[in-house]
Amino acid sequence: MLEPTQISKIKETLKKNPALSLVGLFSLLGDKNRFLIIKILIEQGEMCVTDLAKVLDISISAVSQHLRILEMSRMIEGEKMGQMMCYKPKIDDPQIKKIINLM
Secondary structure: OOOHHHHHHHHHHHHOOHHHHHHHHHHHOOOHHHHHHHHHHHHHOOEEHHHHHHHHOOOHHHHHHHHHHHHHOOOEEEEEEOOEEEEEEOOOOHHHHHHHHHO
16 A cells, blocks of 8 residues: 555646646547537638538537537637638647647
């Protein structure tokens, strides 16, 4: 069995692990459609909601919900173009850079 000092040392090491910042990222992208949306936006640069829905073969409202979650996490940003909403990844965001490196 481990001594209390050894347990404390392991806990401290875990807290300082930079990979912990990826936990939230993996949780966010654990959904297949959100992962694909981020992948598409990174590759294409910018796309409108209706185009994303057509590419993913899911409803516009489903895409909108996923985009809302991604926008709340500050991974993407939206811009209104006439009556359409288009989104692009925040390329300078550290989380997006981690995703690009992982892909």
